[in-house]
Amino acid sequence: MVRSAELQVQGQEQPSFDGLSCEGCGAQLNVAQGERTVKCPYCASPNIVAKPRAAAVDPEFVVGFVITEAEARKRARAWIRSTWLVKSAFAKADVSEVRGVYLPAYLYSGSAQVHYTAQIGENYTVTETYTTTDSQGRTVTRTRTRVETEWRSLSGSWAAYLDDVLVTASRGLDNAELEAIEPYDLRALRRYSPKILSGWLAEDPSRTVAECAAMAREEAVEQVGNRVSKHMPGDSHRSLRYKTQFEHEHGALMLLPVWVLAVKYDPEEPAVRMVLNGQTGALVGKPPRSWVKIGLLCLAVVAVIVGAVWMVNT
Numbered sequence: 001m002v003r004s005a006e007l008q009v010q011g012q013e014q015p016s017f018d019g020l021s022c023e024g025c026g027a028q029l030n031v032a033q034g035e036r037t038v039k040c041p042y043c044a045s046p047n048i049v050a051k052p053r054a055a056a057v058d059p060e061f062v063v064g065f066v067i068t069e070a071e072a073r074k075r076a077r078a079w080i081r082s083t084w085l086v087k088s089a090f091a092k093a094d095v096s097e098v099r100g101v102y103l104p105a106y107l108y109s110g111s112a113q114v115h116y117t118a119q120i121g122e123n124y125t126v127t128e129t130y131t132t133t134d135s136q137g138r139t140v141t142r143t144r145t146r147v148e149t150e151w152r153s154l155s156g157s158w159a160a161y162l163d164d165v166l167v168t169a170s171r172g173l174d175n176a177e178l179e180a181i182e183p184y185d186l187r188a189l190r191r192y193s194p195k196i197l198s199g200w201l202a203e204d205p206s207r208t209v210a211e212c213a214a215m216a217r218e219e220a221v222e223q224v225g226n227r228v229s230k231h232m233p234g235d236s237h238r239s240l241r242y243k244t245q246f247e248h249e250h251g252a253l254m255l256l257p258v259w260v261l262a263v264k265y266d267p268e269e270p271a272v273r274m275v276l277n278g279q280t281g282a283l284v285g286k287p288p289r290s291w292v293k294i295g296l297l298c299l300a301v302v303a304v305i306v307g308a309v310w311m312v313n314t
Helices: 069-082 175-181 209-231 291-313
Strands: 008-010 018-022 028-031 047-049 095-135 138-166 201-204 236-263 273-276 284-285
Touching: 008 018, 008 201, 028 284, 047 175, 069 236, 095 209, 138 209, 138 236, 175 209, 201 209, 209 236
Parallel strands: 008 236, 095 201
Antiparallel strands: 018 028, 018 047, 028 201, 095 138, 095 236, 236 273, 273 284
C-alpha cells in the first residue's frame, strides 16, 4: 500500500468536562465536573485519576443512543441463554453491570488509485471421444465433455472512493470488537453538542491520530481488495496483486453509542464482557467454553461415525 497524504482531522473547542484516565486500560473518560470515582466501563477498574483535557479535540459528529438500558439487558440475557458448550454457571448467570458510553471513533474517507495484475481464467468446453467396455463386455465408443480454463494475464488501474470506514479511537475497546457490532446507520449522524452527552459517560480518544489512520488504511486496503476481486472479468481469477495509493484522506472524529455489559458467573473468574451497539442492538462477547462439554460432544460425534462405518461394513 502506498499513501500520498497525511490524514486530515478536524475538531472544535473543548466543552466543560473533566478528563479521567483509567490506569487499567488507558481509556480517557469525559465526565461531569467534580467526578473522580467513576468505574471504567471497559475494564471495570476503579483506578481512575484526574487528567487535564487541554490537548483533546471535540468530535464533529455523534450517533445517539436508541437501545435503552432495559433493552440492552434483555438482549444480553437472550445471548447468554443462546450460547452453547459453555460453563453451566455462565448459562445460568445474569448481567451484573451495564454501562452506556459514547465511544470515540474516526470516520475515514478518501479516494484510492489501484494498480493491479492478475491471471484471468476463461472457461471453455472440450468434447472428446473414448472407448470403454459396456455391461456385456463389449468395447464401445462414447463421447464426453469436460471444462477447461484458458489463463491470460491482465493488468490495469482502477479508481474508487472509500467512505464509512469506522475505526476505534479508544484503547478500552479494540477495533475487532467495534467491527463485530457494526454497522452503524450513519444517516442518523448529528452535529456534536455537549448537551447530547448529558447524563452519559463519554471518552476522549486514547489512541493517536497516527494509530487510527493506520487502522483505517488497513481496513480500506481490505475493502479495496474485495472490490478489485469482484471487478475482475472472466470466469475466475488467480494471482491477484495490487498496489493502492490513497489521496484526499479525511478522518472525522465522532462518538458512537455503546453499551458495555459484564457477567460475573464465578467469583474466581474474571467477568465476561459483552459490547452492544447502542443504536442497532448488535452484540459481541466471548463466552467461557466448557472443555468438558466440548470433549463429550467430540466423543459423541466419533461414536456416531464409528457406528455408521460398522453398520456399512456388516
